[in-house]
Amino acid sequence: MPPRPRLPAGHQPLDQILFAQGFGARRECEGLILNDLVSVQGQLVNDPDAAFPEDRLDMVVDGQPWVTHVKALVMLNKPAGYECSLKPGAWPGVHNLLALPLRRRGLQPVGRLDQDTTGLLLMTDDGALLHKLTSPKHNVPKVYEVTVKHPMTEQQVQSLMSGVVLDDDPTPVLAEKAEMVSELHLRLSLTQGKYHQVKRMVAAVGNRVEALHRSQIGQLTIPDDLAPGQWRWIEDPAVVLP
Numbered sequence: 001m002p003p004r005p006r007l008p009a010g011h012q013p014l015d016q017i018l019f020a021q022g023f024g025a026r027r028e029c030e031g032l033i034l035n036d037l038v039s040v041q042g043q044l045v046n047d048p049d050a051a052f053p054e055d056r057l058d059m060v061v062d063g064q065p066w067v068t069h070v071k072a073l074v075m076l077n078k079p080a081g082y083e084c085s086l087k088p089g090a091w092p093g094v095h096n097l098l099a100l101p102l103r104r105r106g107l108q109p110v111g112r113l114d115q116d117t118t119g120l121l122l123m124t125d126d127g128a129l130l131h132k133l134t135s136p137k138h139n140v141p142k143v144y145e146v147t148v149k150h151p152m153t154e155q156q157v158q159s160l161m162s163g164v165v166l167d168d169d170p171t172p173v174l175a176e177k178a179e180m181v182s183e184l185h186l187r188l189s190l191t192q193g194k195y196h197q198v199k200r201m202v203a204a205v206g207n208r209v210e211a212l213h214r215s216q217i218g219q220l221t222i223p224d225d226l227a228p229g230q231w232r233w234i235e236d237p238a239v240v241l242p
Contacts, residue, residue: 007051014038015048021068022101023061037062064099071126072107073237074098075220078121079228084112091115097229098123110134110217111142111193119145119214120222122240129237133217139191140240141176143216144198149208151183156205164204166194173201184210 007013012020018029018038030048032038038045039060040052057068076097078084083091086108095103102123110122110133124130132138157180163172177189188198199209215221218240226232234240 010053010055011051012054013048014040014045014050014052017052017054017057017068018061020054020070021066022104024104032062066101067233069233071124071129072102072105073122073124073126073129073234074102074107074231075222075226075234076121076123076231077222077226077228078113078118080116080118083115084109084121094121094123098231102231113214114196114199114212117212117214118228119212120217120220121214122217122234123231126237132241134193136192138241140218141189141191141216142193142214144188144190145181145213145215146186146188146198146202146209147211148184148186148202149210152180152186152207154180156207157186159205160188160201164201166197166200166204169194173197175201 014033015026015029018024018032019026023029023032033046033048036044036046041058055068055070059066059068076094078094078097081091082094082097083089084094086093094109095107098107105125107123107125108130110124110130113119113121122133124133133140157178160175160178163174165172173192173194175188176191177187179187181187186202188201190197194200198212202209220234220239223232
């Protein structure tokens with residue numbers, strides 16, 4: 001078979017684009033094209049060697065609308081009952097909530113939410129972006145809506161702001177912001193990401209977390225029309241970077 005011709009920068013053969021997007025092995029992707037199951041920009045394409053821009057390409061693959069992303073970054077409105085671990089145990093993994101092509105691409109959660117914690121979760125296959133979003137150097141704020149067991153006091157709120165000591169580190173950890181929305185509803189903004197941090201901080205001031213929901217990362221909030229269990233592309237990573 002003769003070698004494929006050199007392509008313009010940012011272009012790839014269609015079968016390679018499908019493979020990179022997670023639509024299966026190369027043979028499977030070639031079969032999708034040859035069996036008239038792939039359209040690009042509204043036009044049926046049955047040539048696996050046909051070249052297209054590999055990013056932001058509108059396709060329909062076997063009935064599934066898809067816009068290509070060389071690097072994937074998605075938001076997920078995480079429901080309770082799902083683990084963020086890549087190897088979940090007692091609970092199903094959050095990967096099960098993503099479309100099959102994204103599951104095949106191996107997106108990783110940006111930080112973790114406990115199985116009983118709900119709300120905004122980012123997932124990506126961009127290693128450099130993952131590092132930026134999780135590194136303490138970048139101080140990406142995360143906002144949590146905390147339902148507590150006992151009415152919060154002003155002294156407890158001030159202690160969260162000034163810093164509390166957790167049992168695994170003598171260095172105090174503190175909230176960037178802490179606000180009593182109501183007696184049993186606390187809004188916390190954190191830039192750190194320690195294990196069970198919100199629950200442990202609230203316990204350290206003498207209260208207890210009954211329910212926990214992450215409502216914001218950076219400038220990004222959950223859209224009103226994104227139901228629990230649903231996901232959506234993030235087109236501009238700048239919305240979650242300081």
